[in-house]
Amino acid sequence: MNTPPRLALMPSDTDRAQEAARHLRELADFVPLEQAEVAVVLGGDGHMLHALHQMLDSGHVIPAYGLNYGTVGFMMNKPKSSRPLLERIARARPLAVNPLEMIATTGSGAQESFCAINEVSLLRETRQTAKLEVSVNGKVRLPELFCDGILVSTPAGSTAYNLSANGPILPLGSNMLALTPISPFRPRRWRGAIIPDHYEIDFRVIEPLKRPVATVADQKELRDILAVKVKVARERQLTLLFDPGKTLEDRIFAEQFQF
Structure with a gap:
C-alpha cells in the first residue's frame, strides 16, 4: 500500500x-x-x-x-x-x-537574474515611449521598436498579460514563446512573433536616460534597465x-x- x-x-x-x-x-x-x-x-x-x-x-x-x-x-x-x-x-x-530566466543589466552595470512562470515584460517608466532593439539568437530583428513595452510569454502565461496585449494563445505542447509588443508606435504594423523556445531573446534599451525602461519577471521588477536577455530555464x-x-x-x- x-x-x-x-x-x-x-x-x-x-x-x-x-x-x-x-x-x-x-x-x-x-x-x-x-x-x-x-x-x-x-x-x-x-x-x-x-x-x-x-x-x-x-x-x-x-x-x-x-x-x-x-x-x-x-x-x-x-x-x-x-x-x-x-x-x-x-x-x-x-x-x-x-519557467523563463531573465538576466537584466542595470544602468550601474550590475546584473540581476529572476525566473518568470508567465512572462517577462519591458515597460516604459515615464511619458517617453520606450525605444528598444530586439535580437533573436544574436541576430538583430528589430533595430528600433518604439512602444509602451514588450513581453515574452510562456504557453502557461499566454492567456494572461500576453492575451490582454493581443498576443497569441500558445498550446502547452507547442514549444514556443510569444513575443508581443505593447502599444507599438513604430513599426506600427508589427504585431509580434512566435519563437521556438530554445531560442534566446535579447533586448537593448536605446536612449536609456531619455527613455528609461523597467523590466518585470512575473511579480519582480527592476528599473533603470540597459539590456535584458530571456531564455527558457529548463533545469528549473x-x-x-x-x-x-x-x-x-x-x-x-x-x-x-x-x-
Missing part, C-alpha cells in the same frame, strides 16, 4: 483561503514546505505564482496542487469535491511547466497537478474558442 505524500499547506491571506485552510487542517496533517512532497496552494493564480516562486527561491521544488479561492483560478482546481483531498491528489495529472522545471479532465492544457485550448 502506497504511503500518502507529505503535504505542505500554502494559503493566501484572503478570508476565503484562510477559512479553507482551517477546515483542511482539521482533516489532514501538514508539514513545513521544506519537508513536504506536495504543496497544496489555496488562493488564485497570483498566489499560485507566489507559491511557485517561493519554491524556486528556496531550492525545494515540489508538485503544486492548487484549489481556487481567488477570482479566475486558471492554474487551480475547483475547491469543492466529493473526494477527499488525498484521493484528489493521488488521481491528479501532472503538468510540466518550464515546475510541476502543476490537475484533476482529471481539468488540466491547464485543456483550459488553454478551450480559451481559443472564447469570444
Whole structure:
C-alpha cells in the first residue's frame, strides 16, 4: 500500500483561503514546505505564482496542487469535491511547466537574474515611449521598436498579460514563446512573433536616460534597465497537478474558442 505524500499547506491571506485552510487542517496533517512532497496552494493564480516562486527561491521544488479561492483560478482546481483531498491528489495529472530566466543589466552595470512562470515584460517608466532593439539568437530583428513595452510569454502565461496585449494563445505542447509588443508606435504594423523556445531573446534599451525602461519577471521588477536577455530555464522545471479532465492544457485550448 502506497504511503500518502507529505503535504505542505500554502494559503493566501484572503478570508476565503484562510477559512479553507482551517477546515483542511482539521482533516489532514501538514508539514513545513521544506519537508513536504506536495504543496497544496489555496488562493488564485497570483498566489499560485507566489507559491511557485517561493519554491524556486528556496531550492525545494515540489508538485503544486492548487484549489481556487481567488477570482479566475486558471492554474487551480475547483475547491469543492466529493473526494477527499488525498484521493484528489493521488488521481491528479501532472503538468510540466518550464519557467523563463531573465538576466537584466542595470544602468550601474550590475546584473540581476529572476525566473518568470508567465512572462517577462519591458515597460516604459515615464511619458517617453520606450525605444528598444530586439535580437533573436544574436541576430538583430528589430533595430528600433518604439512602444509602451514588450513581453515574452510562456504557453502557461499566454492567456494572461500576453492575451490582454493581443498576443497569441500558445498550446502547452507547442514549444514556443510569444513575443508581443505593447502599444507599438513604430513599426506600427508589427504585431509580434512566435519563437521556438530554445531560442534566446535579447533586448537593448536605446536612449536609456531619455527613455528609461523597467523590466518585470512575473511579480519582480527592476528599473533603470540597459539590456535584458530571456531564455527558457529548463533545469528549473515546475510541476502543476490537475484533476482529471481539468488540466491547464485543456483550459488553454478551450480559451481559443472564447469570444
